[in-house]
Amino acid sequence: MPKIIYKPYDELIIHELVRYKLEDLVNLNALGVQSGGMGKPLYWAAGLAMVTYTLPSTDAVVNDQLNGKAHWAHVAYAPMPKFESYIVLKENSVRIPVINASTNPIFNAAASWIKQQTGLRRRTPTVSTSR
Secondary structure (H helix, E strand, C coil): CCCCCCCCCCEEEECCEEECCHHHHHHHHHCCCCCCCECCCEEEECCEEEEEEECCCCHHHHHHHHCCEEEEEEEEEEECCEECCEEECCCCCCEEEEEECCCCHHHHHHHHHHHHHHCCCCCCCEECCCC
């Protein structure tokens, strides 16, 4: 049996951070999607919806990753106090999946840090049980 090692990142470096209204972030993820189609997913943690973009896997980036540093080149985010599994645009029935990333320590830490750095009011995030 092989030895399994879990080694999460020690550090996350966010290079660019842009806040949107939730409606605008959803619309950005629906750009170019045909009516009734599915757009790019949002990730939800700690009351924020986020889209993250990583840096290309250059030698320097991979070296950082192997040494416990993750890089997010760009984070687009919007307050979303309540988790919903998808958002449907009324105009064209495009569905945007929302992935509950609240069990991921990096997403939780990033969302908490973003809220602290940007002064977002603290509200207890909730997970909806309805669809």
